[in-house]
Amino acid sequence: MSETAAMPLNYLNVKKGIWSWLFTLDHKRIALLYLYSIGAFFLVGVVLGVVMRLELFNPGRDIIEPQTYNQVFTLHGVIMIFLFIIPSIPAVFGNFFLPIMLGTDDVAFPRLNLFSWYLYIIGALFALSTLIYGNGPADTGWTFYAPYSVKTGTNVSMSVLAAFILGFSSILTGLNFIVTIHRLRTPGMTFNKMPLFSWALYATSWIQVLATPVIGITLMMIIAERMFGVGLFDPSIGGDPILYQHLFWIYSHPAVYIMALPAMGVVSEIIPTFAQRSIFGYKPIAYSSMAIAFVGYFVWGHHMFTSGMSGAAAIVFSILTFLVAIPTAIKVFNWVATLYKGSIDIQVPLLYALAFIFNFLIGGLTGLVLGALVVDVHVHDTYFVVGHFHYVMFGGTGFAFFGALHYWFPKIWGKMYNKTRANLAFALLFIGFNTLYFPMLVLGIMGMPRRYYDYLPEFHSLNQISTVGSWILVVGLLLMIFNLVAGYLKGQKVGGNPWNGITLEWQTDSPPPLHNFDKMPELPAGGPYNYPNAKSE
Amino acid sequence: MSNKDHNSEPHAEHISSYREHFGTWVGLILLTMMTVFISVFGADLRTLSVATALLIASVKALVVGYYFMHLKYDPAIYRIMMGIVMALFTVFLVMVIFDYLTRN
Ligand code: HEM
Ligand SMILES: [Cu+2]
Numbered sequence: 001m002s003e004t005a006a007m008p009l010n011y012l013n014v015k016k017g018i019w020s021w022l023f024t025l026d027h028k029r030i031a032l033l034y035l036y037s038i039g040a041f042f043l044v045g046v047v048l049g050v051v052m053r054l055e056l057f058n059p060g061r062d063i064i065e066p067q068t069y070n071q072v073f074t075l076h077g078v079i080m081i082f083l084f085i086i087p088s089i090p091a092v093f094g095n096f097f098l099p100i101m102l103g104t105d106d107v108a109f110p111r112l113n114l115f116s117w118y119l120y121i122i123g124a125l126f127a128l129s130t131l132i133y134g135n136g137p138a139d140t141g142w143t144f145y146a147p148y149s150v151k152t153g154t155n156v157s158m159s160v161l162a163a164f165i166l167g168f169s170s171i172l173t174g175l176n177f178i179v180t181i182h183r184l185r186t187p188g189m190t191f192n193k194m195p196l197f198s199w200a201l202y203a204t205s206w207i208q209v210l211a212t213p214v215i216g217i218t219l220m221m222i223i224a225e226r227m228f229g230v231g232l233f234d235p236s237i238g239g240d241p242i243l244y245q246h247l248f249w250i251y252s253h254p255a256v257y258i259m260a261l262p263a264m265g266v267v268s269e270i271i272p273t274f275a276q277r278s279i280f281g282y283k284p285i286a287y288s289s290m291a292i293a294f295v296g297y298f299v300w301g302h303h304m305f306t307s308g309m310s311g312a313a314a315i316v317f318s319i320l321t322f323l324v325a326i327p328t329a330i331k332v333f334n335w336v337a338t339l340y341k342g343s344i345d346i347q348v349p350l351l352y353a354l355a356f357i358f359n360f361l362i363g364g365l366t367g368l369v370l371g372a373l374v375v376d377v378h379v380h381d382t383y384f385v386v387g388h389f390h391y392v393m394f395g396g397t398g399f400a401f402f403g404a405l406h407y408w409f410p411k412i413w414g415k416m417y418n419k420t421r422a423n424l425a426f427a428l429l430f431i432g433f434n435t436l437y438f439p440m441l442v443l444g445i446m447g448m449p450r451r452y453y454d455y456l457p458e459f460h461s462l463n464q465i466s467t468v469g470s471w472i473l474v475v476g477l478l479l480m481i482f483n484l485v486a487g488y489l490k491g492q493k494v495g496g497n498p499w500n501g502i503t504l505e506w507q508t509d510s511p512p513p514l515h516n517f518d519k520m521p522e523l524p525a526g527g528p529y530n531y532p533n534a535k536s537e
Numbered sequence: 538m539s540n541k542d543h544n545s546e547p548h549a550e551h552i553s554s555y556r557e558h559f560g561t562w563v564g565l566i567l568l569t570m571m572t573v574f575i576s577v578f579g580a581d582l583r584t585l586s587v588a589t590a591l592l593i594a595s596v597k598a599l600v601v602g603y604y605f606m607h608l609k610y611d612p613a614i615y616r617i618m619m620g621i622v623m624a625l626f627t628v629f630l631v632m633v634i635f636d637y638l639t640r641n
Binding site for chain 1 (some may be wrong): 622625628629632633635636637638639640641
């Protein structure tokens with residue numbers, strides 16, 4: 001580029017070359033390292049998902065063998081959970097924007113930050129290495145349920161080791177954020193003046209630090225069981241498979257809040273900016289993040305209603321599950337109330353935020369259906385569950401991730417993408433997504449079980465609709481990626497604050513300078529969302 | 538490390554005496570012997586023997602944390618944080634055991 005000489009120094013052009021990236025301690029560059037690697041693995045996961053949908057276009061064998069299908073859904077699940085959705089928003093946008101939103105120059109431990117990215121890459125390579133090494137990728141499902149995971153010949157040990165390493169990466173990121181939030185807030189920014197995205201990351205980080213070790217030790221127990229036959233989970237040598245399920249879900253249910261809370265944080269940023277109105281109910285939104293994180297620890301048993309757990313325990317877990325819905329609903333009502341009487345400017349990021357609310361509502365309400373004891377007995381392990389968790393994770397967090405990408409794109413690269421094309425891509429994604437997953441909810445109620453490469457003839461047409469949905473979705477994805485890359489390469493230059501936001505990241509240049517701020521940022525008077533031009537009520 | 542906010546005021550380091558370390562160690566050995574004893578002679582107590590084993594293990598962890606890992610001499614915030622984590626962990630155990638005890 002010829003104009004670089006005249007451009008002010010920023011974090012992107014201050015140093016050049018591959019090593020300046022691989023050894024960077026700058027939280028913004030580490031965030032981008034995460035973005036590119038997470039994005040790449042996401043695409044691998046999408047390809048696997050589309051392969052499954054192609055196989056399911058017709059009943060019977062179409063393109064892959066049953067055993068391959070089992071390995072494909074396992075690898076798809078492992079990649080999407082551990083490599084995409086858990087790190088996604090915290091590692092990319094948390095890393096980039098948490099320090100800037102707090103008005104500081106970096107996270108508390110920059111070296112640890114880089115180290116967690118390397119752990120992420122090592123874990124990812126381990127997970128993918130099962131494709132070429134050992135007896136192929138695990139065929140257990142991403143949940144690695146014992147005793148099958150102890151007995152199968154596929155390379156479960158390596159997949160499990162990968163998840164173990166990825167867990168450490170996640171713990172370190174959480175630790176870093178907790179210390180950053182406690183120690184590095186700019187003078188005058190009390191906890192109750194933090195942007196809601198920081199609150200969401202704070203709650204998430206506590207889950208990462210406190211819950212992840214449980215899955216670490218559980219996965220080690222699987223390896224010990226496979227190698228030495230200790231007798232922890234395998235009933236034939238005195239173990240208890242339900243103990244495995246307890247341990248697994250003690251982590252993996254809180255983990256769904258590692259996925260959901262940061263997404264809610266993103267939505268809580270986007271909505272006030274595009275309504276130009278102070279957020280309705282700052283404290284309820286902030287504290288409900290903490291409440292969700294807390295109650296979320298005690299509901300794991302709802303994954304085990306049909307697995308032989310005691311009836312009394314099932315009732316307790318069912319009641320607790322219904323309780324988590326309350327703080328979640330509080331957030332939804334507050335977002336909607338924020339839009340009410342705002343000066344709404346429908347831009348691409350807001351569309352993604354609204355899509356989040358729509359999809360997450362379907363995901364959350366189907367979750368309540370599953371949490372109801374008697375209903376779950378019927379729909380457990382059917383496509384209803386597959387539809388439910390894609391609505392939460394993909395329709396919810398995935399769309400919030402795309403929304404964050406469009407919201408902060410001009411800040412990260414100092415340029416703007418083509419908005420018309422972005423709108424079109426959004427429409428394709430939204431329509432494709434719902435065409436792909438809504439039929440799954442219906443199929444589940446009709447009784448189609450999950451994790452099968454085949455199905456009965458009466459499920460044919462809904463499966464075909466679903467597969468067509470996956471094609472629309474993929475076109476939307478490709479268009480979105482193309483549009484963002486084009487925006488990066490030759491988009492219009494933008495100033496520091498294209499959306500008229502007032503959180504601190506909008507006070508600095510786009511792209512930000514190496515140390516984030518050239519002059520001390522000023523806290524907006526009257527709280528982080530007190531928009532100066534807001535209409536009075 | 539970010540250089541802002543790096544005014545970690547040096548608080549007086551406590552140096553534990555040899556006697557204290559040794560006493561702690563003896564205590565831990567005694568507790569270990571108790572665990573072994575109960576698991577050998579109290580096996581027919583079933584749930585109760587599990588509960589005592591857990592109790593003894595918790596006491597040992599507490600002793601290690603307090604003396605060997607210096608929690609006793611650190612600011613209270615560390616003890617509070619440990620307390621929260623242990624409480625959470627206890628709830629996990631209680632709920633899992635509740636499932637086991639109420640199965641038919
Ligand atoms: C184009 C996008 C996607 C398609 C076409 C797709 C398709 C599928 C299908 C058909 C299954 C069910 C397999 C079966 O039970 O037989 C599945 C399972 C799963 N998907 Fe996706 N998916 C996509 C994206 C995602 C995303 C973004 C996530 C997470 C954020 C995700 C997470 C999962 C998980 C965790 C499973 C469960 C795997 C298991 O049963 O162990 N998927 N997916
Ligand atoms: Cu759950």
